[in-house]
Amino acid sequence: MSNTPTVGIVMGSKTDLPVMEKASEQLVDLEVPHTLDVMSAHRNPAKVTSWASGAAEAGYRVLIAGAGRAAHLPGVVAAHTSLPVVGVPCLSDHLGGADALYSIVQMPPGVPVATVGIDSGRNAALLAAQILALSDPELAERLASFRAEQAEKGTEHREILGSSERPGFGFGTT
Ligand code: RP5
Secondary structure (H helix, E strand, C coil): CCCCCCEEEEECCHHHHHHHHHHHHHHHHCCCCEEEEECCCCCCHHHHHHHHHCCCCCCCCEEEEEEECCCCHHHHHHHCCCCCEEEEEECCCCHHHHHHHHHHHCCCCCCCCEECCCCCHHHHHHHHHHHHHCCCHHHHHHHHHHHHHHHHHHHHHHHHHCCCCCCCCCCCCC
16 A cells, blocks of 8 residues: 555544544555545634645545535535545434535535535545546456455345245245
8 A cells, every 4th residue: 555645534523533434444445545634614714725725736636525514514625626525424413414415415516526425434435446446457456356245245145134044034035
């Protein structure tokens, strides 16, 4: 693994870490060097502006931004860079995460944020890795292995569901 981080993960608060560390774990599995930072579009906007404005020059290729509530962080990051930005709406204790989802997905034309599902840190990492893999054949191979393992696990799951230990719940039964 090269030590130069190519993915930058940011989150609006430490309270978003349980979701965003799933993205980090997935990137570790895929051997993608990355960084994790906490910064808020509302509480320290100057820090966000500085980080996002310098991200391309710092060597990042894709950015992942997660936030909850009125989740402006991904959009503000996207406003300050032309790197692809993946947005992760984080569930808070109100509105079922719809507040963050709508805030992130409904960007104005001209400033896109590729939005994954609520609390979907892992998918954000996979999307970022897929973007990087367009110009990284070794990463593309690791992603292909990941997909193959995932397909294999799905088959195992099917066998468990169809086992005699759970009669009537398996495939092929009526
Ligand atoms: C957002 O407000 C953060 O992204 C977090 O999801 C939410 C709550 O932040 P804390 O009050 O827990 O720091 O900006």
